[in-house]
Amino acid sequence: MTIPEKQQKIVEEFSFLEDWMDKYEYLIELGKNLPPLEEGSKQEKNLIKGCQSRVWLDVSREDGKLYFKADSDALITKGIISLLVHVFSGHTPVEILESNMDFIEKIGLKDHLSPTRANGLLSMIQQIRMYAFVANTEKPS
Amino acid sequence: MNISQIRDQFPALQQKVYGKPLVYLDNSATTQKPEQVLQVLREMNAGINGNIHRAVHYLSVECTERYDKARKTIRDFINAASENEVIFTSGTTASLNLLAFSFGQTYVRPGDRIIITRTEHHSNIVPWQMMCQRAGALLEVWEMDQTGALDPKKLEQILDKPGDPPKLLAITHISNVLGIVNPLAEIIRIAHFYQVPVVVDGAQGIVHQKVDVQKLDADFYVFSGHKLYGPTGTGILYGKEKFLEEMVPWQGGGDMIESVSLEKGTTYAKLPLKFEAGTANFTGVAGLGAAVEFVQSLDNGTIEEHEKTITEKAIKLLQEIDGCTLYGIPGTYYGQVYDKIPVFSMSIEGAHPSDIAMMLDKMGIAARSGMLCAEPLLARLNLTSVLRASFALYNTMEELEFFVDSLKKVLKILR
Numbered sequence: 001m002t003i004p005e006k007q008q009k010i011v012e013e014f015s016f017l018e019d020w021m022d023k024y025e026y027l028i029e030l031g032k033n034l035p036p037l038e039e040g041s042k043q044e045k046n047l048i049k050g051c052q053s054r055v056w057l058d059v060s061r062e063d064g065k066l067y068f069k070a071d072s073d074a075l076i077t078k079g080i081i082s083l084l085v086h087v088f089s090g091h092t093p094v095e096i097l098e099s100n101m102d103f104i105e106k107i108g109l110k111d112h113l114s115p116t117r118a119n120g121l122l123s124m125i126q127q128i129r130m131y132a133f134v135a136n137t138e139k140p141s
Numbered sequence: 142m143n144i145s146q147i148r149d150q151f152p153a154l155q156q157k158v159y160g161k162p163l164v165y166l167d168n169s170a171t172t173q174k175p176e177q178v179l180q181v182l183r184e185m186n187a188g189i190n191g192n193i194h195r196a197v198h199y200l201s202v203e204c205t206e207r208y209d210k211a212r213k214t215i216r217d218f219i220n221a222a223s224e225n226e227v228i229f230t231s232g233t234t235a236s237l238n239l240l241a242f243s244f245g246q247t248y249v250r251p252g253d254r255i256i257i258t259r260t261e262h263h264s265n266i267v268p269w270q271m272m273c274q275r276a277g278a279l280l281e282v283w284e285m286d287q288t289g290a291l292d293p294k295k296l297e298q299i300l301d302k303p304g305d306p307p308k309l310l311a312i313t314h315i316s317n318v319l320g321i322v323n324p325l326a327e328i329i330r331i332a333h334f335y336q337v338p339v340v341v342d343g344a345q346g347i348v349h350q351k352v353d354v355q356k357l358d359a360d361f362y363v364f365s366g367h368k369l370y371g372p373t374g375t376g377i378l379y380g381k382e383k384f385l386e387e388m389v390p391w392q393g394g395g396d397m398i399e400s401v402s403l404e405k406g407t408t409y410a411k412l413p414l415k416f417e418a419g420t421a422n423f424t425g426v427a428g429l430g431a432a433v434e435f436v437q438s439l440d441n442g443t444i445e446e447h448e449k450t451i452t453e454k455a456i457k458l459l460q461e462i463d464g465c466t467l468y469g470i471p472g473t474y475y476g477q478v479y480d481k482i483p484v485f486s487m488s489i490e491g492a493h494p495s496d497i498a499m500m501l502d503k504m505g506i507a508a509r510s511g512m513l514c515a516e517p518l519l520a521r522l523n524l525t526s527v528l529r530a531s532f533a534l535y536n537t538m539e540e541l542e543f544f545v546d547s548l549k550k551v552l553k554i555l556r
Contacts, residue, residue, distance in 0.1 A: 020159065020503040025554055028496070052495045052511045054525060073525070074493035075555060076500075119495065 003095055006087050007103035014107035023108065027079025034082040037071035048120040048127065053077045055120035059131045065090055066135060068128060077119050080104075080112060084121075088128055093136035101125065142439065144447055148535045150175040150435075161505030164540045169317050169345060169484050169531035170509060171367045174432070178371060181431045185424040193423045194396055194414070208423045211430030212413070215377055218433045219362065220353040225382050225412035229426050232376035233344040234264040236363035237311075239378055239416060240340060241268035243388040244309065251277035254307040256299055256337070259285040259521055260316040260323075263514040265342040269311055281307070285521060289319040290474035293331055300335040310339045314346025314362075318515045318527065319469030320484030322350065324477035329358050338384065344368055348533070349448065349482040351441070354379050370533075371432030372425040378416070385412050394418035444534050451483045451532055451541055458545045462552070464490030468522065483532035486513070492555040494528035500551045506544055 001009070017023045037046075041058040048055040053074035060067045068085045072078040087103075088096055104113055113122045148154055153173035156163050165173060174182075185207075191200025193208050208229075216224050230236045249255070255269050255278055273280045283296050300306060310332045315322050325341065332339045338360035343352060347364040354362050361384070366375030380388075390397055390409055397418040399408040409415045452471075459465055466488050471481035488494065494510035501508050509529040512519050519525065530544055 021500070024500055024503070028554060052526065053493060074495040076496045 003087055003091055003099040007099075010083055010087070011103050011106045024076055028075045029079070030082040031072075031075040031078030034071070034078055034085070035069075037069055041069065042071065048123045050117075050120035050123070052117065052119040055081065055124050057124055057127050059128075061135060065092055066096065066131060070124065072120065074119070077112075077121060080109060080121055081124065084125065084128070093132040096132035097129065097136060143443065144535065144537060147439065148537070150177065151535055152176065152179065154535060158505050158507075159503055164506045164543055166530040166532060166536065166540070166544060167507045167509050168348075168533035168536070169320075169368070169529065171373070172348070172370050172533050173535070174372065174428075175370055175435050177435045178428045178431045181428045182372060182424060185427060190424070192420055204423050204427075207427040207430070208421065211426045211433075214430045214433050218437065219347075219377075219379055220355050221379055222355060223382060226354075226379055226385065228378040228380065228385070228413050228416045229421055230363075230376040230378050230416075231374050231422065232365040232367070233342060233363050234268075234365075234376075236376050236378035237264055237340070237342065238268045239391045240361060240363070240380075241272040242391045243416070244384070245272040245276050245278075247388045249273075249276040249278050249308050253278040253305070254281055254302075255279070256281050256283055256296075256307045256310040258283040258291060258312050260289060260291070260319065260518050261311070261313055261515070262317050262342065262344065263516070264344075265311055265313060265340075266517065278308070282517075283310075283312075285518070286474075287522070288472075288474060289316065289321060289469050289518075290477075290479060291323065291328070292475050293327060293477070294475070296328065296331055300332065300337060306335045307337050310337050311342070312339065313342040313344075314352075315349065315482055315484075316469065316515070316518065317345050317484070318486045318513050318518055318529070320345075320482045320486070320531070321469040321471060321479040322346070322482065324479065325357060325359070327477055333358065345482065345484070360384060366425065366429040366432060369429075369432055370435060371429035372422075374422050375425040375429040382412065385416070390415050390418070392418040395420070439534070447534065448483050448532070451536065451538065452481050454538065455483060455485055455530075455532075455541055455545075456481075458541070459485060459487060462489065462545075462549065466490075468527065483536075484529065485531070486527040486529040488524060488527055489552065490556075492552055494526045496555055497528050497548065497551050500554070501544075501547055504547050504551075506547055508544070 017026055037056050042056050046056045046058050053072055056071045058069045068089045070081045070085050072081055104110055151173045189203050191204050193205040195201060212224050212227050215227050221227055255273055257266060257269055259282055269280055281299055285291055314325060329339050340361040341359045343362050343364040348369050360381050362379040364377050367373040397410050397415050399410050401407045459467055468486045471479055498508050498510035511526055
């Protein structure tokens with residue numbers, strides 16, 4: 001699936017969730033199901049600090065595609081992370097750089113990505129794009 | 142007035158959020174405003190609006206009178222010796238930055254020591270770090286113990302070092318995380334024995350304690366209007382006149398000058414205007430005066446009793462929750478009694494504060510999660526985040542029970 005296709009599928013899934021509690025419970029399930037990052041990857045260099053919660057992001061590269069692994073100490077944040085990892089993992093830097101984040105607004109989680117929310121999510125997205133940007137300027141490994 | 146009648150005075154408390162009645166438990170961050178305050182703000186924004194201390198016209202005179210009257214109200218409220226000792230600022234943070242600058246420029250030299258405690262809000266840490274950087278002074282920390290209490294012996298060890306005594310001790314009256322009341326009288330007595338002036342961050346203290354600055358003998362006491370049922374953007378710096386007289390001004394501009402000359406230089410206005418440059422927030426200040434009058438009109442005994450009942454019940458209910466650790470337990474530490482105000486910070490095993498707060502929000506409850514602007518305090522407790530519910534005089538026992546029940550529901554989903 002392409003990035004827009006994956007995003008569209010998430011939007012459809014969320015359209016069945018009527019109220020906020022359902023949305024949060026769904027995100028919490030996603031968060032619980034996301035495999036935790038190995039302790040070895042939970043290093044300072046992978047840590048994105050926020051006042052509300054902390055996020056760790058690890059990236060690897062294979063056949064010109066980027067693969068992300070991430071974790072958070074908060075479950076709802078981790079649920080959103082799980083969506084982002086699913087959307088962006090396994091794609092080329094160009095595909096990532098050409099994508100947009102409209103789907104977050106469509107599923108009603110825009111305020112979780114506001115710059116002042118300090119939960120590490122916005123920084124995580126910026127970090128993903130930064131990795132893609134750098135990978136795109138380097139020669140393929 | 143009983144609690145329910147007091148509550149009726151606050152329009153913000155009558156609203157619904159996400160279709161549910163608002164249960165507002167983030168009062169340590171900011172409080173809602175009573176009708177009496179809103180009335181003043183409406184009236185002044187709609188018509189009674191003229192710049193103060195400048196003009197002879199009706200509106201200017203009316204605003205000036207209200208501004209000056211508020212100063213007198215605040216003076217009475219904290220029992221300052223004179224209105225010269227009451228400076229209007231934009232809040233606790235501005236008061237502390239003013240102090241850090243003006244006190245620092247006037248008294249602090251390279252190698253001097255400044256003392257703060259581990260339990261401070263960032264507002265009572267960062268301005269002093271900046272001041273020490275500017276002055277080449279050293280910041281020393283009076284460490285707390287695992288309970289959040291401060292051992293006076295440790296303070297004496299810091300004060301009693303050879304050489305000059307520290308230039309200042311800056312300490313909170315009540316930590317916004319722990320909610321326990323520091324034994325200020327004893328702490329100030331010790332500091333003064335070593336001739337060290339004391340700055341008290343009263344942002345939480347002024348809301349829950351009767352403060353008499355002369356009896357307390359605090360050299361400076363600062364607080365915000367918006368946590369005291371008053372308008373945002375208002376605050377107080379109380380300082381003993383002998384210091385304020387000597388201290389250089391912070392900001393320059395209109396109203397803080399006696400005479401401005403490009404040839405002979407500028408002379409400054411007398412207290413308190415020396416520290417109030419530019420057009421003051423006179424509308425806000427008048428609103429703050431109304432807020433203080435509102436607080437003064439309430440029966441102290443009723444409020445105290447109510448807050449005590451809430452506090453005792455909350456501690457009991459929260460400690461019954463499996464895996465819940467409360468921070469700031471009242472009791473006797475180092476021979477001093479630490480009372481508690483209804484501010485409850487906690488961590489709960491298996492559930493992150495941010496998740497809890499987000500879910501409570503959708504149930505209509507405004508609670509707080511995060512570091513609460515007290516990262517060093519949390520670091521000492523090995524925490525990166527806590528959940529906090531903070532109560533004001535208008536919160537009811539039913540709200541406490543609803544909070545605890547909702548918390549239990551959320552925990553069932555999260556754990």
